[in-house]
Amino acid sequence: MVRAALGTPRSGGPALDGLTSLVRRAARDPETLRLVCGFLPLLATTPRDRDRLRGLLTGLVRDRDKPLDRTAAGRMWDAVAEGAGR
Numbered sequence: 001m002v003r004a005a006l007g008t009p010r011s012g013g014p015a016l017d018g019l020t021s022l023v024r025r026a027a028r029d030p031e032t033l034r035l036v037c038g039f040l041p042l043l044a045t046t047p048r049d050r051d052r053l054r055g056l057l058t059g060l061v062r063d064r065d066k067p068l069d070r071t072a073a074g075r076m077w078d079a080v081a082e083g084a085g086r
Contacts, residue, residue: 027072044083
């Protein structure tokens with residue numbers, strides 16, 4: 001359902017906002033990070049999905065106001081790469 005929402009023009013923006021919020025929360029909480037790292041491969045089943053998720057993570061790490069923790073982002077980046085094996 002999340003993949004469909006992200007790929008639909010009408011719901012894509014709100015779905016991306018929700019995913020961004022979840023990723024930011026995961027970077028601050030180890031248990032949420034573990035769960036998100038299990039969830040991201042399910043969203044990253046196509047090369048396009050992986051590119052979009054990596055772009056999101058890269059943008060959050062480079063955010064001048066609230067940069068995402070690089071260590072947490074690296075774990076999530078690795079989780080996105082696992083989607084290629086699904």
